[in-house]
Amino acid sequence: MAELARAFPQDIAYDTPFDTTKFVQASIEEVYKTLIEAGLLVLIVILVFLQDWRAMLVPATTVPVTIIGASPRWRRSASPSTMSTLFAIVLAIGIVVDDAIVVGRRRRAQHRARYVRP
Numbered sequence: 001m002a003e004l005a006r007a008f009p010q011d012i013a014y015d016t017p018f019d020t021t022k023f024v025q026a027s028i029e030e031v032y033k034t035l036i037e038a039g040l041l042v043l044i045v046i047l048v049f050l051q052d053w054r055a056m057l058v059p060a061t062t063v064p065v066t067i068i069g070a071s072p073r074w075r076r077s078a079s080p081s082t083m084s085t086l087f088a089i090v091l092a093i094g095i096v097v098d099d100a101i102v103v104g105r106r107r108r109a110q111h112r113a114r115y116v117r118p
Helices: 020-050 053-076 083-115
Strands: none
Touching: 020 053, 020 083, 053 083
């Protein structure tokens, strides 16, 4: 705006009554913090309940791959960083983690059914 203000007529001035960039920046930082906390909690829960470190590897690899894969598409689009898009990212990562847990449990059940004798 400072660059554009130089081209304004002398009697026109601009003012920013409410700066939303601070709020959006704080929201993005909170999303990063939430993602890290959620990732750690998911890994701990998988380790405690499934008691298999290999089952922990699936979500540990799928979540970063999902974030890295979605970032270029999100940045390429012209959509702003609103609370709904940040919520959608957190929700999508939660769905990916949930699917990874289901796949890991199914794989473990199939392995037991195939190789464990009654």
